[in-house]
Amino acid sequence: MTSQQDIPLFEEVVKGYKTLSASGADSESSDVRRARQLAFDQFRVLGFPSIRNEDWKYTNITRFLKDEFALDGLLLGDKAVVKAPAGLLKKATIPGLDCYQVVLVNGVWDGKVNGGELPKGISLYPVAEALKNPGVSGVFENGKWGNQPFANLNTALFTNGLYIEAAAGAVMEKPLHVVHLYTGDRNLLVQPRHVWVAGRNAELSVIESVLSSTGETKIWVNSLTEIIANVDAKLDHVVIQTASAGVRLVQHTTVRQKKQSLYNNYTFTLPGAELVRNDLQARLEEDHTETHLYGLYLAAGGQLIDNHTLVDHQKPHCYSNELYKGVLLEQSTGVFNGKVYVHKDAQKTNAFQQNNNLVISKKATIDSKPELEIFADDVKCSHGSTVGQFSEDALFYLRARGLGEETAKALLINAFAFDVTQKIKNKAVETYVNDLISYHIPSSTQA
Amino acid sequence: MLIIKNLHAEVEGKQILKGLNLTVNAGEVHAIMGPNGAGKSSLASVLAGKENYEVTEGEVIFEGKNLLEMSPEVRAREGVFLAFQYPIEIPGVSNINFLKTALSEIRAYKNLPPLDAKGFLQLSKEKQKLVEFDAKLVNRSLNEGFSGGEKKRNEIFQLAMLEPSLSILDETDSGLDIDALRIVSKGVNKLRSEKNAFIIITHYQRLLEYIVPDFVHVLYNGRIVKSGTKELALELEEKGYDWLKEQEPSESAATV
Numbered sequence: 001m002t003s004q005q006d007i008p009l010f011e012e013v014v015k016g017y018k019t020l021s022a023s024g025a026d027s028e029s030s031d032v033r034r035a036r037q038l039a040f041d042q043f044r045v046l047g048f049p050s051i052r053n054e055d056w057k058y059t060n061i062t063r064f065l066k067d068e069f070a071l072d073g074l075l076l077g078d079k080a081v082v083k084a085p086a087g088l089l090k091k092a093t094i095p096g097l098d099c100y101q102v103v104l105v106n107g108v109w110d111g112k113v114n115g116g117e118l119p120k121g122i123s124l125y126p127v128a129e130a131l132k133n134p135g136v137s138g139v140f141e142n143g144k145w146g147n148q149p150f151a152n153l154n155t156a157l158f159t160n161g162l163y164i165e166a167a168a169g170a171v172m173e174k175p176l177h178v179v180h181l182y183t184g185d186r187n188l189l190v191q192p193r194h195v196w197v198a199g200r201n202a203e204l205s206v207i208e209s210v211l212s213s214t215g216e217t218k219i220w221v222n223s224l225t226e227i228i229a230n231v232d233a234k235l236d237h238v239v240i241q242t243a244s245a246g247v248r249l250v251q252h253t254t255v256r257q258k259k260q261s262l263y264n265n266y267t268f269t270l271p272g273a274e275l276v277r278n279d280l281q282a283r284l285e286e287d288h289t290e291t292h293l294y295g296l297y298l299a300a301g302g303q304l305i306d307n308h309t310l311v312d313h314q315k316p317h318c319y320s321n322e323l324y325k326g327v328l329l330e331q332s333t334g335v336f337n338g339k340v341y342v343h344k345d346a347q348k349t350n351a352f353q354q355n356n357n358l359v360i361s362k363k364a365t366i367d368s369k370p371e372l373e374i375f376a377d378d379v380k381c382s383h384g385s386t387v388g389q390f391s392e393d394a395l396f397y398l399r400a401r402g403l404g405e406e407t408a409k410a411l412l413i414n415a416f417a418f419d420v421t422q423k424i425k426n427k428a429v430e431t432y433v434n435d436l437i438s439y440h441i442p443s444s445t446q447a
Numbered sequence: 448m449l450i451i452k453n454l455h456a457e458v459e460g461k462q463i464l465k466g467l468n469l470t471v472n473a474g475e476v477h478a479i480m481g482p483n484g485a486g487k488s489s490l491a492s493v494l495a496g497k498e499n500y501e502v503t504e505g506e507v508i509f510e511g512k513n514l515l516e517m518s519p520e521v522r523a524r525e526g527v528f529l530a531f532q533y534p535i536e537i538p539g540v541s542n543i544n545f546l547k548t549a550l551s552e553i554r555a556y557k558n559l560p561p562l563d564a565k566g567f568l569q570l571s572k573e574k575q576k577l578v579e580f581d582a583k584l585v586n587r588s589l590n591e592g593f594s595g596g597e598k599k600r601n602e603i604f605q606l607a608m609l610e611p612s613l614s615i616l617d618e619t620d621s622g623l624d625i626d627a628l629r630i631v632s633k634g635v636n637k638l639r640s641e642k643n644a645f646i647i648i649t650h651y652q653r654l655l656e657y658i659v660p661d662f663v664h665v666l667y668n669g670r671i672v673k674s675g676t677k678e679l680a681l682e683l684e685e686k687g688y689d690w691l692k693e694q695e696p697s698e699s700a701a702t703v
Binding site: 391396417 | 495496497498518519520522523524528529531534535537538539540545546548549550552553556588605609
């Protein structure tokens with residue numbers, strides 16, 4: 001284990017937790033405080049992960065932990081909403097998308113909803129408020145994050161975020177676009193906590209965009225989202241990560257699926273943030289659920305993009321399907337770890353997983369690790385992993401029709417990504433993501 | 448239009464073309480026949496600029512310019528078109544978008560403004576009709592799941608769209624049934640003009656019944672060993688290639 005004493009941030013969070021316990025959390029229930037304490041004790045034992053930790057074997061974060069970070073939010077005694085940097089919001093807007101839009105700056109929502117009044121049954125609260133509300137604060141009482149350092153750290157110290165509730169039967173006729181903007185005039189650790197609850201038979205469609213202002217300062221985002229899909233609920237969840245260099249993004253999403261619920265996730269990570277670590281965990285807690293996880297990562301520069309997914313089949317008759325594709329440019333590194341765990345009780349499980357990678361540059365690296373643990377005996381499970389380069393024949397074919405080498409390569413990358421982008425249900429979002437991909441390709445295809 | 452002089456080429460250290468001479472003028476159709484392994488497809492690949500072929504000697508002049516110095520895309524923009532023996536399937540690239548990109552790159556090279564959406568659509572419809580190409584296939588992914596015949600017809604459709612001055616058809620007849628062969632040939636015949644030229648590489652005389660060549664050449668062991676008119680193709684059909692294998696390389700090939 002890395003000596004935690006050498007990590008300035010470790011000292012900072014220990015100090016911060018003391019401050020928080022002493023003063024900040026007066027308004028919280030004793031159960032929430034107990035969860036914080038449990039999580040903090042866990043974190044203290046675990047510390048920041050090193051490559052000796054199996055879950056971080058291919059993702060060495062040591063170099064990112066050398067900087068000093070101040071704790072954002074309550075600990076700075078600054079509860080005021082930071083203004084969104086000019087231009088950044090415009091960049092986040094998806095052209096042609098009819099949606100409701102909310103903007104969070106460093107995890108704090110100003111309470112405004114663009115795009116009209118939310119439909120009946122859909123409620124949004126800042127987490128700081130939800131915590132004070134005994135009716136909903138129960139969802140923040142989960143402190144059991146086991147050996148996951150960042151989830152524990154978030155639980156111990158989160159101060160704000162977005163709480164979304166869709167009452168039983170509530171339906172949104174257009175999606176909710178949640179824009180996460182990160183900015184700071186000094187190095188910050190920002191730890192938003194989001195909870196979304198979809199009631200029985202409710203339908204939620206959420207698009208998250210993650211962006212940051214460019215500058216000298218470094219921002220470590222350690223965000224945690226808990227999603228509860230109740231019986232027969234349907235959730236569509238798109239994540240578009242385009243944060244700039246200087247950002248270290250650790251984003252944990254846990255989905256708890258009840259009977260016959262459906263959850264679709266589409267995660268797109270584009271060049272920018274130096275470090276992106278996504279932990280996406282689908283916990284299939286009841287039978288007959290359906291889960292689709294689609295991901296596309298396009299890594300450039302010295303970027304490190306790590307997608308850890310877990311599909312936890314606890315009960316019988318659940319279906320899960322996963323497709324992640326990666327394009328690695330320049331000196332970038334990609335990590336894909338896809339774990340499928342089928343419990344003894346989870347008979348008649350259908351679980352499929354596929355990870356394909358296109359390594360464009362000689363200096364790029366990909367570590368792909370499918371991980372299947374199956375304890376039931378009547379299941380259908382499959383997985384596949386590929387790593388490849390451009391097909392020389394395809395390139396020649398395109399060039400022989402007059403396409404320049406760069407154009408031909410861009411076309412092939414788009415075609416490779418198309419498998420994933422075509423799964424997006426909303427056309428405007430699909431076009432936006434395809435454009436983002438195209439934007440990043442032409443200059444970066446030189447090996 | 449095209450002058451090939453003493454062309455030597457090798458692939459992976461193996462000598463394939465061993466002093467090939469050929470001259471093609473505008474308005475002409477040349478058929479190149481020959482047994483397996485003679486170098487027919489290699490000639491097509493060398494002319495199109497496939498990178499694993501290395502030219503060790505000789506020259507290729509296309510419309511007064513040194514073709515061998517050009518990248519594959521520049522050759523295409525200058526007006527060389529290779530109809531592939533095995534067209535590549537590229538899932539995710541739409542046939543029509545690909546053609547639009549290709550056409551606009553070629554037009555840009557010639558300092559022509561890009562066609563607007565309407566103009567492009569019009570051109571595409573016109574050419575589809577000309578070569579009897581199924582409109583349903585136009586919007587599909589490039590060659591993905593196409594039958595052998597559909598792939599070959601797509602090559603001819605692309606040829607019609609890009610309007611090259613020199614078209615090289617590499618065994619376009621292989622894998623075609625008689626109906627597809629007729630459609631492909633009809634398309635080529637409609638595209639023939641005084642300004643363009645065709646090199647048709649084939650094993651069989653059958654295709655030449657539909658596309659009547661001005662000249663027929665026999666390629667054997669990396670050289671053209673005999674040249675003649677369309678009657679030569681019939682003679683080959685009758686006698687096979689063995690009687691030619693003892694012949695000296697044809698000197699007349701360079702001067703037709």
